[in-house]
Amino acid sequence: DVKVTQSSRYLVKRTGEKVFLECVQDMDHENMFWYRQDPGLGLRLIYFSYDVKMKEKGDIPEGYSVSREKKERFSLILESASTNQTSMYLCASSTLHHGAKNIQYFGAGTRLSVL
Amino acid sequence: ELKVEQNPLFLSMQEGKNYTIYCNYSTTSDRLYWYRQDPGKSLESLFVLLSNGAVKQEGRLMASLDTKARLSTLHITAAVHDLSATYFCAVDLTSKLIFGTGTLLAVQP
Known part of the structure; x- marks a missing residue:
């Protein structure tokens, strides 16, 4: 089974x-x-990466950056957190190899509250 | 810009009834996904539809894809409480997915 692990379930x-x-x-x-997942807005893509050290902006990259130094790890960085970044953050991974059909597998999510 | 619209956004159904969730999208794509999300949990892949006319079934759920109409449906047959969840469709756009807003399904006894 594919496992995608997010380091924290809840952050304040x-x-x-x-x-x-x-x-x-x-x-x-x-x-x-x-x-990021917000009520009534579904899932919105912040950033994605096709390979180590590569990154592409998604639909809402403002206020975020990412880092992918190793293939298995993808970090999301909020340089200066703001209250409007309070949200559920979901990480996913996928592959097009071996007939995988590009299914994205999701982590459990991190619920971030910015006070 | 690709838009993916689901309706209804909220569906309250009685056990034993049938219903359909619709997913419309605004640009050409031959690949569509359905996911399920239980409260407080992450997304779980349900179906992958890879071509026009594709139909997939699992238990009481059946998904279909009409690429010409840019429409996918998720049909629920004889709903049971265990199907209560939020269902998302997602369209493949050159390796990234664009998600619909989700349909919250509540199955009442």
């Missing part, structure tokens, strides 16, 4: 803090994604 941070959300996958997937 203060406005202006630098926040790191970590995601690790164990299936050697080349693609990794960060989404």
